[in-house]
Amino acid sequence: MKQERKSLRKDTRGFTGLEAAIVLTAFVVVAAVFSYMVLGAGFFSTEKAKAVVHTGVEQTTSSVELAGNVIGHADSEECNGLRNVTLYLQLTAGRTPVDMNKLGIAYTDKYVYNGSLVHSDDTAYDPQHVNTDNVTAPGTWDYAFVPDQTGNPGNGNNMLDADEKVKVFIWLPAEVGDGLGYVTVYNWFQVEVKPEKGGSIAIKKTVPGAIDDVMILYS
Incomplete structure (x- = not known):
């Protein structure tokens, strides 16, 4: 009888040790799973933060930049003021193509603000060659792609691509210069x-003291 009791005690101690090992293993597995979940959440948060930063940069930086001088054109009648402006644009490095037909242009001086100049839709306008005679309405603008060294003016559509430059001609609004x-x-x-996408670029210039028919606006 005593031997049977001893045998039972030994079996109980063996079962308790096995149970402890199972519980310990369960703790290890749960801890490993929890750690994996925490790491996964951390990686997800990091990627999400990167995406937010990338989106923020895209929204705040402009898709286009100046690609040359800003040219001023004098009043054709008396040459006593600036009436037209020509500028050149190209894509900012790493940005996607820009639809020039969806571009917006605003004008400001100390007398007037026009938040949206009209994109000229004159059917006589040649999209490959800016002809100022076709953009004669005050407060309008149009564009033409600049030919490359081989004379190729681009791919023929309205998208400004990475390897292209575009010439933008702006006829200032009639209200500029306090109505002059x-x-x-x-x-x-x-x-x-x-x-259409990304931040805008502001180009601020001052008319020089001497007016020429065509002049580079340096400041």
């Missing part, structure tokens, strides 16, 4: 280019 229709000497003006 042109900006007089030493006065500033600002043209804001607003792509």
